[in-house]
Amino acid sequence: MIDRFLTMASHGVLRADVVTMLLYLLVMTQLTIFTVTLYLHRSQTHRSVDFHPALAHAFRFWSWLTTSMVTREWVAVHRKHHAHADTEHDPHSPYIAGIHTLLWKGTELYTMASQDKQLLASYGRGTPDDWIERHIYTPHCNWGPTLLAVISLTLFGVGGMAIWAVEMMWIPFWAAGVVNGIGHWWGYRNFETPDKSANVLPFAIWVGGEELHNNHHAFPSSAKFSVRRFEFDIGWLVIQVLAALGLARVRRVAHVERSRMDYGAARPVPLAPRVKVMTAFFRKVTLPAVKDEMRRSKSSPLSMRLHRALADGGRWLSADERANLNAWINARPYLRTICQLRTQLAALMESRNTDHTAEALTAWVSAAQASGIDSLQRFAFSLSEGLIAQRAPLGDKIQ
């Protein structure tokens, strides 16, 4: 009797081998990752996809069981992040809190923000508020992981507790640490968003597609995070499968790809004018000018950090780095003109006074056309075409 009890305590009712336990861990953690990206993020926060009520509740239950996160708190903290990304009001910017804090103590930043009542009131609207939310999921959010620990211990014995411990660290590390930290720190950028978001990997399978973070900041309300031919978003694949089964309805998708499929009633998400124009300016004016300069002067390529600074005006550099960059630019009048006009254009894009902006944009176009720089003139022409043709300053002429 005692022997049987000891065997069960050490191996659990399944008496599983290590491979089975690792497979169990992988399935459980991936289900949690999909719950976060599909339900909490894409559906509840950004309303880009709706799920069948039964599936939506299964996601809620899974979030409670495996993470103890409350939907309203997660949504509110993330919406505030989008509203103030990489500023001092961002709940979790690696530029404000530090990358190491994000990676290893990201959950503490999240918990601190989620306890801010004002933040919850301002950003947490529209999340579930039914009986089970008010009586179980919110007030007893820690019961979920406790129940999971009991299940784990019963199935796998002592080894189950190790699995449970890894599960408890999974979202804090991969979501709060890697996505919120590295996703604003390291990677490539498709779009010149006003923040520092980056695509960590083009083949986004490990964190549910969240690796494509720059694309997401450019199109926050798109259910699909991949936008270029070589990019893959596993979360979007799952949404398509669920939609085919009648369990999901896509509301909005980004329309960057030419070969866009028909997603039923899903509305295309336009790129914000500012992002569209500044991305086009970097691709069509700044980048060719820098490459040309490198070729002519046969100088070594700029560091990635300075290269990036040319795209965003160097606002993220230290004082010393900015002084170096300015000296480098000032020694090249051709690039200096481009950088000055980029700064002016970025300020115009930020302006909320539309009358003033239209007038100032016309003046900007004249200055660019008078610059004598071919790429700048072509850019100014396409910008003015957008101005005239659509009366909205920044039409689809810029790609």
Ligand SMILES: [Zn+2]
């Ligand atoms: Zn972000």
Ligand SMILES: [Zn+2]
């Ligand atoms: Zn988001």
